[in-house]
Amino acid sequence: MKRLLPMQVQMGELESCEIKLRDNPQRRKEKVFIGCGAGFGGDRPLAALKLLYRVEKLDYLVLECLAERTLADRYQIMMSGGAGFDPRVTEWMTLLLPVSVEKGVCIITNMGAMDPFGAQKAILDVANSLALDIIVSVVKEIPLSKSGTSGPDEESSIKKGGVSTYLGAAPIVQCLEKYEPHVIVTSRVADAALFLGPMVYELGWNWNDFEQLAQGCLAGHLLECGCQLTGGYFMHPGDEYRNLSFERLLDLSLPYAEIRFDGGICLAKADGSGGALDSSTCTEQLLYEVGDPSAYITPDVVINIRDVFFSPLSNDKILCIGAKPSDIPVPEKLLQLFPKGCGWKGWGEISYGGYGCVKRAEAAIFL
Template structure:
């Protein structure tokens, strides 16, 4: 029975590169997938593209590809990534140019387009926002991005056209890994059981080091060996959708039934009806079995028909946040920090504009778990003041007031300040028939 091996090269936009290179060198892979997008990541990429049409793809794309391309070429590994973000076409062109500079011939680079509907988002103003239950129009904010979570369709097309490096925009995380299975095994898109199996495999791999012990670790409760050298996962799967997940032997971390179970449940709303662009996956009967140390067999995933819509993440400007911090150390530091907090609160009350969601936290004292009681024998504490405003200039006032504590409050130091815009996300559902998926190619 035919088998393929798929590795995970990244679990988020700024992930480590070394574990991916280790997998490519020693994992006997056929494919490696780099997942690099989240809701705000794609919105920020759209802003970067609007500022400079040559940008909008992952900032680390070319840094990664400089090391990844030679290994992919040497070991005949196909690379799939959504690090094209808001500009997969330009990303494709730059990666092809880099491959030529590296002397890598006959590499076919593809770009999958079609997720971006930013230019017609107003057509969907009456659609219901999933998070609020209200029409999108009621956000009453500056909407600047709208990207659908596409499925594996465009990637499968690129693989069918012999692409070696496939760069997408907003494609759903598990779809990156599902696509090679559809292509290699000839699965029908309506074989919902196999689509569910492949989606489950993609979900295990999509966060890279999380399933090998990252995020799982909890000292004294769930010990993970050599986290400093955490290895990334790979899956060996056959055409029936059966297989196992593992990691390289010489790397840190671990793959166990527990790490797999935690990752399986990560960020899913309903294990029996996990809606993805490709299918409605059913993880409710999934089981994991240890075959050997760090080799875990999976079984029991299934699926149902896909929904007729894509989830679309709409990015909008939602005001500004002003933040200032300052530290207090030594005897009576908590009392001084509380006094400083009271000073800032009084000063902010007199400003001629509204500050919403104002927080004044003693970091390490009450910002995570506020028991209502102050601990004893604390030698240092840091005051953090943050609030939301309508303009950046207003936000700067909050930050400035904290800095003025240097000479206008109890003795402390190490003040920092900043004022940033707030990018928020609204999610809506848009009919799949409204999207046109296109694949572009460039050969070195």
């Protein structure tokens, strides 16, 4: 059984996390509200701040800012003497912490990248400058030496050659149980698991509650890319089904979800906001980065999304129904990324073609 290590260093503690069934998990809430404050490394913190202000019931705000490319970038920068974490964490926390602490919203973010302990220190420095007394927990995989020991510093990432395992939700749950932190900063955690962790903790789920875990992972998968769910890709002049006006895109809301203890999901955007949240935008995100829809693999559960459907409640809310565990509901192994001292550099660009392509390209530059 793989051992993962969540840590909270402010108190000098180091805790191992063994993935096993939870002992008598307690249901703390009937439903939990989780928002997505960022869907990629270049997202803008003002949008997350707007979500905090416009949605009264948020319990958690997830900042998903890490991908394979950004993780590799941080490793290269760290090897060259720079920061192994996302340096924008200071900008984000300066803006968000005063509001999140006041409203009791816990922030969970993977901006720790290769050095979440460095990110933790940066967050605590921000809190100190704002006269805020907070707890910041860290989730990170640390390789153990032959003696079974390791230290909480970025050297562990260097010693293991930059290898990163896609961790699941278990260490996040343990951080919440043990420390009740204001912020959890992680290394590489599967995107959906960032959202699943607080669901498991608040709703009293266990690791063999596969029906609920499947719905929870589905909610995380739909939320993880932020405004992709709420119409960010739906400005297509001439397409009657995907032709959001420029004005509606200017007031695009990040998404959030209400998740019930029985696995019921209601996806939402801020009341009266722009963008779009409907069956089309949800289906587009549902299929994003999915290989086999009958076996979408996450570290916590393998899910079948073939029968998922969406039922609109209003312009701002939609029910999400039908995820279930796959025939083999637990993955056999976890995915690892590791850098190699060879390869190629790539160059990418985004092109626009077809009807209205110039108008769409100009809008993309402005947005």
